[in-house]
Every structure is written in C-alpha cells, then in structure tokens.
Amino acid sequence: MIPRFRRTARQDAGAYGTEDVRPVRLPLRDVLALGVLRLRTRPARAVLSALGISIGVATMVMVVGIPASGKQALDEDMARLGTNLLKVQKSADAGGMRSEELPEQAAAMAARIGPVEATAAVGKLPGVSVRRSDKVPAGDTSGVSVVTASGDFRTALGAEAHAGALPGGAAGAFPTVVLGATAAQRLGITDLQPQDGTAGPQVRLGEHWFTVTGILKSMPLLPEMDSTAVVSLPAAKERLGFDGHPSVVYVRARESALDDVRAVLAATVNPEKPSGVSVSRPSDALRAKKMTETAFSSLFLGLAGVALLVGGVGVANTMVVSVLERRTEIGLRRALGAARGQIRAQFLTESVVLCLLGGIAGVVLGVAGTAAWAASQAWPAVLPLPAVFGGLGAALVVGTLAGLWPAVRAARLTPTEALATS
Incomplete structure (x- = not known):
C-alpha cells in the first residue's frame, strides 16, 4: 500500500522549485489499514497468535467475575436472612x-x-x-x-x-x-x-x-x-x-x-x-466459608498472567517472522519515501490490533463463562467493569511490548539492505 501525501500551504506557496519533499505523517485510517492488512491475508496465523491473549483475558475476567457473583449472592442471602x-x-x-x-x-x-x-x-x-x-x-x-x-x-x-x-x-x-x-x-x-x-x-x-x-x-x-x-x-x-x-x-x-x-x-x-x-x-x-471458597482467586489470577505472557511471546514471535517475510515490502516502501517512523507505526499497529482482537474475544469468553457458572449456581451474574477494562488494557500493553522490538527492527532496515536480501 502506497501512503498518501498531502500538500501543505508551504508547498502551494513555492510552486517553482521550492517544493518541500519531506514525508508527511500518515493519516490514522491509513495506519490502521496497514496494520490490519496482514491480519486479513493470514487469518489462521492471526487467530493462533491471539489465542494465548484470549485465554489470559478470559481467565482474568472469570476469576474476577465469578467471586463477585458469589459475593453478590451471599450479600442477598445476608440481606434476606439478616x-x-x-x-x-x-x-x-x-x-x-x-x-x-x-x-x-x-x-x-x-x-x-x-x-x-x-x-x-x-x-x-x-x-x-x-x-x-x-x-x-x-x-x-x-x-x-x-x-x-x-x-x-x-x-x-x-x-x-x-x-x-x-x-x-x-x-x-x-x-x-x-x-x-x-x-x-x-x-x-x-x-x-x-x-x-x-x-x-x-x-x-x-x-x-x-x-x-x-x-x-x-x-x-x-x-x-x-x-x-x-x-x-x-x-x-x-x-x-x-x-x-x-x-x-x-x-x-x-x-x-x-x-x-x-x-x-x-x-x-x-x-x-x-x-x-x-x-x-x-x-x-x-462469610468465612465463602471467603475460603474464593481463596484461590489470586492463584488463578497468576495463571491468567502467565497465559497473557505466553500469548505476548507468541505475538512477538509472529511479528518477528512477519518482518523477515516482508523485507521486500519494507524495502520497497522505504525506496518510495516511507520514513522509519511510518514503518514502525505499521508493525506496531499490527501487533496492537492483533492483541486487542484477542482481548475482545477473551472478554466475550470470560463474560459467557461467568454467566454460565453463575446460572449453574443460581447466583446473580455480576460482571465488574474493572475486569473488562483491565483485560483490554492488559491486551493493549502486551501488544505494545510484543510489537515494539519487531517494529524497531523493521524500521532500521535501509532500502538497499531490504531489497538486496529479499
């Protein structure tokens, strides 16, 4: 995809030999389009890479949502029984x-x-x-x-x-x-x-x-x-x-x-x-009995963190392989005038979008799992919003960290180096 450049007032003012040829910043929609392009062409790889993120976020949501549902049921029982x-x-x-x-x-x-x-x-x-x-x-x-x-x-x-x-x-x-x-x-x-x-x-x-x-x-x-x-x-x-x-x-x-x-x-x-x-x-x-039943919540939160870490490593590995596979594309874009920052933004956006999609899928799975468990126990289903936003935030952080090094590595490639090794 060739980035679109916009003329500036400075360019219009110097119509004869005074044109500023410095690359301009890509519009946000172009950055997003570049970021999701590879995900659309390789959907199987994208799904497998995001799977670890989905499992981690779903576990996080369920670990917070299920005890919250049990606590709500207990509070209702306490209010009724006194x-x-x-x-x-x-x-x-x-x-x-x-x-x-x-x-x-x-x-x-x-x-x-x-x-x-x-x-x-x-x-x-x-x-x-x-x-x-x-x-x-x-x-x-x-x-x-x-x-x-x-x-x-x-x-x-x-x-x-x-x-x-x-x-x-x-x-x-x-x-x-x-x-x-x-x-x-x-x-x-x-x-x-x-x-x-x-x-x-x-x-x-x-x-x-x-x-x-x-x-x-x-x-x-x-x-x-x-x-x-x-x-x-x-x-x-x-x-x-x-x-x-x-x-x-x-x-x-x-x-x-x-x-x-x-x-x-x-x-x-x-x-x-x-x-x-x-x-x-x-x-x-x-109450002490109910606290004992939820004593392992911290353990499961730890497991959710491990799943997110494994998912982040998988995404980072996918992005590194993507950089190696797309050296020709990188060299061509650099030769056509794409700046290092635009290359970095492209690959970093791809990593963040991949992890966010996994996070959204994980939230959906976590909400469904929490609702199913609460229904089986005749509890009111409670979904704490901090768990939802926390899961999405964790996916965003993992995506940023996982894509940072591959994005920097891609941006360091010069046009001649990228095209010569393709």
Whole structure:
C-alpha cells in the first residue's frame, strides 16, 4: 500500500522549485489499514497468535467475575436472612472440665435484654432415633437428629415452612414433628398427604409414633437445622424424656445494638458462670466459608498472567517472522519515501490490533463463562467493569511490548539492505 501525501500551504506557496519533499505523517485510517492488512491475508496465523491473549483475558475476567457473583449472592442471602442473629451455647470442654448445661430459662432471660427482638431455645435429644418404620433397626437414624424447640421459632431463626406448619403453635403436647429440608429428603417424605388412613406421614421417634405436620425450607445460616426432626417442648418432655435444658439459644437483636447485646448475653443467660457460655454469630461463619471458597482467586489470577505472557511471546514471535517475510515490502516502501517512523507505526499497529482482537474475544469468553457458572449456581451474574477494562488494557500493553522490538527492527532496515536480501 502506497501512503498518501498531502500538500501543505508551504508547498502551494513555492510552486517553482521550492517544493518541500519531506514525508508527511500518515493519516490514522491509513495506519490502521496497514496494520490490519496482514491480519486479513493470514487469518489462521492471526487467530493462533491471539489465542494465548484470549485465554489470559478470559481467565482474568472469570476469576474476577465469578467471586463477585458469589459475593453478590451471599450479600442477598445476608440481606434476606439478616446478620443480627446470635447463637448461644455452652462452651466447649476445656482442660478436662465439662461445661454446665444452659439454664432452662436461658431464652426467657435473654429476652429481657432491651434490644432483643426474639429468642428461641433448641434442645438436643441424642438418645432418640428417627425411623420410618419400627422394622428399621434403632441404630439406623439416616443421619437425622431429634431436637425440641420453644419460643419464637419463625422470627428468631428466620425459619420458613416449605409445607405444613412450623414447630410449636397449636400442636402443644400432641405427638407432632416438623422435619428439616435434608431430614425430609433422607426419610423420603416429600409432601404431607394422609397415608393409610392417618392424618399424614408418620415417623418413629424412639418408641413413639409422631405425625409429620411440616417441612422446613433450607436454612443457610443454620445448616445443622436442616437435618433435624423438631418436636415441641411439651411433647419432648412427656414422651421423649427431655430434661428441659436447651443446647442452643438463638437470639435476634437490633442490628445497631448487636455488639452491645453480644457483650452482655453470656452473663445474662448464665449469671453464675458466664465463662461457661459462648456466643457466636452464624453469619460470620458463613462469610468465612465463602471467603475460603474464593481463596484461590489470586492463584488463578497468576495463571491468567502467565497465559497473557505466553500469548505476548507468541505475538512477538509472529511479528518477528512477519518482518523477515516482508523485507521486500519494507524495502520497497522505504525506496518510495516511507520514513522509519511510518514503518514502525505499521508493525506496531499490527501487533496492537492483533492483541486487542484477542482481548475482545477473551472478554466475550470470560463474560459467557461467568454467566454460565453463575446460572449453574443460581447466583446473580455480576460482571465488574474493572475486569473488562483491565483485560483490554492488559491486551493493549502486551501488544505494545510484543510489537515494539519487531517494529524497531523493521524500521532500521535501509532500502538497499531490504531489497538486496529479499
């Protein structure tokens, strides 16, 4: 392609022997046309050269986008479930000394704290088995544990019923049970339709039959409740021998006063021995779990950087070979008056355009991969703009660095040297 030169006012002024023959700067559109000319004539080479750039940029976008989508899903869960839930239980055994049980009135005492909005007490019954039939051995519990619940179960725990009713209510001392989401699956109970003339599906707790009156939705903040069978406090005392001491007390307090409530909760629940009580925040554990799941993000970012480096080396190699193959073209253009700077601009533009095309393809792949993964996890798809622009910027930098030396090498060729070795 022969560059177009423009006449200047200085040239027009000296029409007789005063013409300035110095080469002028190529228009931007001509520079771009020269840069993409070789890419159009060698598309297979261009695709293979840009592949490494595409992989690196796609990895970068996905490494940033997938954790951002997971964080957004977690934030939405936290907003729905609330971060103002506290979990009170006896301290773990230390030094061979076993901590005392929580007082029977622990939930009621916690409710006296001003900012507390709701409390619920849950007591474990470790010696009670859960079976679908009395023909099943007593030791086969399907991994379901029996607990008793009292207090405001809905508000304190954020519990919702998938079917039927929540624990407590009008059931009172009647032999009824509510199953957690996982417990219902393990016992094969998917609905509450009457069976064999009974009021509903029944399970055997210890030596007694209990009617299933509800199935809970999954509880992300309290996954241990998903695999439980929950009975009312009166029924647990009358039929299952519960001693009345709760294992855990859940406290829902105002968000603004949560730290203050947490500071006095142990002494309020067990004034005689506050050290025997531990207070935790389930949302903190959930956040820590999510942080652990994304702990390898830095590693994958490093891998993305390696892919970009390999892609840049590939582009640089392609440009060096291109210079060697096009010595005749370079010599001819130099002989026709092309300046060194114009040769440099041509090859540098070709390298940058090649890497930018790879970067754009990588962004598209990264966005598609992020959206597909978020959809598979039922997360909202989040695409951070810094990841997109960062990927394109990285491709631009790699293209500039990869094409700099080949462009300088091409510009150093003199017309006679280039044509003599062609």
